[in-house]
Amino acid sequence: MTRSHVILIQACKFSLITEKYKERYPYPPFGLICLANILKMNGYDVTIIDLYLEPLSKREFVKKLTQSKRPLLIGISSYTDSILDAYKIAETAKEIYYDVPIIMGGPHVSFMFEEVMKDCYAVDFCCLGEGEPVLVELLEYLQYGVPNLKDIYGLVYRNSLGQCIANPKRGFIDSLDIMPFPWFSEKVQSIIREGEGFVFVSSRGCPGECIFCASRALSGPKYRCHSAEWLASLIYYYYKLLSFKMFGPLDDTFTANRIRLKKFLSYLKILEINIPWSCKSRVDVIDGELVEILYKSKCISVHIGVESGDDEVLKSIEKRITVEKVLKAITLLASKGIRAECSFIIGHPSDTLESIERTLILADKLDKCGVAISVMGICTPFPGTKIWNRLKLYELQYGLKIHTYNWRLYDLGTPIFSTNNFTLDDLRRAFFYFNYLRKTGQILPLLTKYNHSNYIKMIDDYLSIIHKIRSTNEDEVNQKNDV
Incomplete structure (x- = not known):
């Protein structure tokens, strides 16, 4: 029996800007697929929205989110050229699920997390590097309050004063x-x-x-x-x-x-x-x-x-x-x-x-x-x-x-x-x-x-x-x- 729902979104350049924009991207989002598989192994129900494979206007995106089961967490992955569009995705998702935390990851975020947290207040967390163990521990925290946020290596969050706190980076998955x-x-x-x-x-x-x-x-x-x-x-x-x-x-x-x-x-x-x-x-x-x-x-x-x-x-x-x-x-x-x-x-x-x-x-x-x-x-x-x-x-x-x-x-x-x-x-x-x-x-x-x-x-x-x-x-x- 699944415990909670997680939505994972692959941002795309010009996401949500126009219904006419259609960019054919031949490869599935392997990063999000790996995350989804690990989360499913841990009992979570996961929905992936790949905006490369399925370009959506803002209206279509809102409809897809509202028709989805209410999530415990929303994750967004972005490259450098799509980071501004990832912000729009996060802000739109926050308008629908104002109390659902949003975590952002990907190559750009791993190196520019301070800018991301400063420029997009809809983002509650950032993930540094490989996200599988970070997401599992964060979901455990959101459900049960443990482990403490400061103990989740590879996680960036805001403290009670709104300050950006970056935990130590996590080691790589060896096997x-x-x-x-x-x-x-x-x-x-x-x-x-x-x-x-x-x-x-x-x-x-x-x-x-x-x-x-x-x-x-x-x-x-x-x-x-x-x-x-x-x-x-x-x-x-x-x-x-x-x-x-x-x-x-x-x-x-x-x-x-x-x-x-x-x-x-x-x-x-x-x-x-x-x-x-x-x-x-x-x-x-x-x-x-x-x-x-x-x-x-x-x-x-x-x-x-x-x-x-x-x-x-x-x-x-x-x-x-x-x-x-x-x-x-x-x-x-x-x-x-x-x-x-x-x-x-x-x-x-x-x-x-x-x-x-x-x-x-x-x-x-x-x-x-x-x-x-x-x-x-x-x-x-x-x-x-x-x-x-x-x-x-x-x-x-x-x-x-x-x-x-x-x-x-x-x-x-x-x-x-x-x-x-x-x-x-x-x-x-x-x-x-x-x-x-x-x-x-x-x-x-x-x-x-x-x-x-x-x-x-x-x-x-x-x-x-x-x-x-x-x-x-x-x-x-x-x-x-x-x-």
């Missing part, structure tokens, strides 16, 4: 296998059945130190992952239930633990799950052995974060790779017919117009060679990242200047800062060219008169190798077909 399988709504299940594929998250924490990413600060430097047994069981369960045609883990470093990867894939073979899949990896772990493992298991694409086409910039953003290593990794993948999906970022603090040009050249050539797809964003100083924590240093070092703190613009597509070496307009032009103009056949407009001939030759040399490999592979396939 993720204690978590139950994620349970997806009927709507998400129908999307998977219709051919979107099955996606999941199998780890937390990141061994990388990239200055533009807050993952390490949020989830810790230790790579914590579900076991191969847990993961294979998850795939098998949903494969039998939903009959999906492909799957793809969303982990940034799915291939980091090679022993787990081998065991996981061997279990899939035993379970006779022989379908295409894709994953994300890092350039510095891709070698011949890994590519062979991926190829034999029907992996069709690998996403890698390249981030820059300039070695000095790559060093400054602590990426631990070089352009040549990127090209070697893509060549290895192409040798087995595996497509590389490369993401780039322009406007790093150390970028110059010349280095941005090199990034555009590399991304453009990879995209047009037919063996890789390139996507490009603009460097954004999210709270919790090393960039955010080093703003004063970068101001002295590069003349970095933040031009806006309107969180809605922190969307990876809007320039936020300039330096002595580039302006906001420089970034707008480069971004607009790569994502729009070049698709109409327009030639890359160089930002400087710098001669990139040697750089272009290095790229072309690797691409010629890739083309030879592809031609050889195609000839072998044709010969087999002729036989």
